[in-house]
Amino acid sequence: MELLVASAIGMLTAVGVYLVLRRRTLPVTIGLSFLSYAVNLFLFSMGRLAIDQPPIISPERMLYTDPLPQALVLTAIVISFGMTALIVVVALRGYLATGSDDAAIRATDAVRDFGGGPGRPVT
Amino acid sequence: MAAPTPVSAYLHSATMVKAGIFLLARLWPVFAGTEMWFVVLTGAGIITGLIAAWIALFKNDLKQLLAYSTVSQLGVLVTLLGLGTPAAAVAAVFHILNHALFKASLFMSAGIVDHETGTRDITRLGGLARLMPVSAAMASIAAAAMAGVPLFSGFVSKEMMLEQASNTVYAGMPWLLPVLATTGALLSAAYSARLVFCVYFGKTRHPTTRVPHDPPVGMWLPVAILAAPVIMIGIYPALAQAPVEQAAAAVVGASFEPVKLVLWHGFTPALAMSMVGLMGGLALMTALTSVDRLRSAFPRPEAKLLYERAVAACVSAARWSIERSHSNELQRYVAVMIVAVLAVGAIGFLGADHEAGTRPQLELSSAAIVGWLVLGAACVVAVARHRDRLLLLIVTGVAGLVVALTFALFSAPDLALTQISVEIVAVILILLALNAMPKRTPRETSRMKRSLDGVIAACAGVATAALSFAVLTRGFEPISSYFLAQAQPAGGGSNVVNIILVDFRGFDTFGEIIVLGIAGIAIVALLDSVLKEGAGRRPAPIAALPTGDAHPLMLVVGTRLLLPLALTAALYILLRGHNLPGGGFIAGIVVAIAFIMQYIASGYEWVRERTRLDPHAMIGGGILLAGLTGLGSWLVGYPFLTSAHGRIGVPMLGQLEITSVLVFDLGVFATVVGAVLISLSTLSRVKAHESVPSAGTEARTLARAARFRTPRMAEAVARSRERA
8 A cells, every 4th residue: 555655646746747847837837736746645644654543532542643744734735725826827927918828938028037238248 | 444442452352353262162162172173273273373473564554463463363262272172272261361451452552652643653653662651661561461471471371372282283294283383473472572662662753743752541541450460460370260260161161170370381392482482583573674575575465356356256157157057948947956856865865775664564455546546547648638738637636636535545534625625626726727828738849858858757756656655664653642642631622633733733824824815815916907907918809608608507506505505514614623524724615615616607796796705804804813812812821822722501502612723713714715715706807818918019128138148048039039
């Protein structure tokens, strides 16, 4: 079972990295979602895997899995949603403003952001 | 540093410049005796001492001479601390005291000379001892201490320093440090002698017409107060024993053994070195004119010029590397980062021995294998068909569901609930964004580049999988037994994950809901101008859906029936969160989904007309509520966010467990509802735009870009022109 979970984390990471390396904003955003899945699963599994031992105190059971990684991952899931939402909107805003969803820095933007009149070096 | 002389006396002798020495002394117990500390401090100290003493020797301004001599003495102190022996630390402490005494007197003497003659230039002064005998006597006493003349305080500490140096082997050469230390002593004797002889003795010279004389008592008394202990300690060093011992014990720590401060150590190598230094210094002083002529014959490094050249070299190196490495592709930066992380991991992995983990593994179940296969299929589709964005979004949802099921399988019901509800919201969100964006990704990268990306991704995947497997097959000692044990007595609930979130780590959660709220408001801010039909963009005609009906009746009726049910379920999830899986985060998302369903089925306008729900107010109110709950515990004298719980009897319902964290969780709930609703409803109002930047602006910017000096930028401009 451990091998299954570990390889699942690996698959999610690989897909995430591949998509993050694309040129257009939407695949990059979804790549980040895949990476979030991988990271959340990885953090969660730091408490090791246990079946039927939820960290809910009950008089019938003695064994509980580690609640701490779960608490951390719970907020991580919600925060990564917030992050995804923000990035999606940034990507959308960029597309609406420029007519392109290319993640590369365009020369015109570089001029606007970094200056670059005649004789002035780009620093 | 330029300052009035009394200020210089204070700064240069006692406090500010000694701050670094003080820090080194405080760090002494930690680092002393290590090779690095010894090599760096002793080396840097002795070199500083020699160079500064050499510069001081040729300075004509009295205050500059004294200032450089201070630099030199600080170098000596650093050397002493660097040696790392307790005896050297005692010598350092003793020398700090002596240096403070004689250097402060000398600075104030220089001030008296300046006051009386109007100049501090040694070349214009001479024979002042006849005109101002009291000042001259005191300056001579202090200078004698600085030179290390016997019976003056500096002699004792300087001899201790020389003795420590003579016992030290530096860089494998036993003679190196003694020779350098003696040279330092020689130079300090020389500049002290120059100070005294050129100003106070010889032919009487002064630039003023008025004859200088001793200043009023108010000016020389402070010098006398400092000069007196110079002689007293010089003759009877045991006077300084108590303060030096106290300070040295503080430096050295537990292993401190008192060192007797005595005048006469017998005929030791240190005494010989001290005498050589003193005599040599006097000889050097007399031969100073010819030495100076010799010195002037050689080129001298100009620190300011060196500094400016170094800065210029740094700037051009930085510019060169930026122009070579800066590309306009985000992808390259990301690739560099990922490859760098992989390389660091690989180096760590290959540089150590490994054994297989011994933790017993769980047995495979068929359900898990099916889940794994589904995930695998989703991943394959995500990579192979990612250019079809709708399909990519669907398989993302599939992967998210498998993750949720994984949480459910491995005893994390709270996580499963959160993941599954967040997943729904995220898919709706991206769908809304896709509505206004291209539905397909064009193929732009070469096969070569795609294969390379594939290799990087595969390496990252294999590495993460291996790391996870390595961790999962090893046992560990959880740090959470406290939380498990205290959940019921201190937190008053049995769902430990929820209690950690709202109670034990409530402050973290408070911060996180603030982040979520900020994200929601930022989304509104980003899209606000678009919604108001911003600058120069004209909306495209919205393509009519082939189905013809934007709001199908069955969907409308179904979602309206579901709304109260969903709200009830959310309330239930919120209330039971303390004892069973649930809580504010999950309940908030469920409520948000219930409302989003109304948006989808009946349209934004319809919902807006019928609700008084203001997501802005919910975000603000939620954070405020959570914060006030935290502040409430201040009123009863407990730290921020301390929880309280108890039982109350309610008619009809019996005993109810109530707790203050429920109010906190309510704040979390409200913030989550507000943030999710605000982002989704704002996005849903964005209509597809046909974006055409005005031709004139684009051409002007391109023309400016053409004058870019970076070749890459020029290339990019050329490319975009071709496209145009």
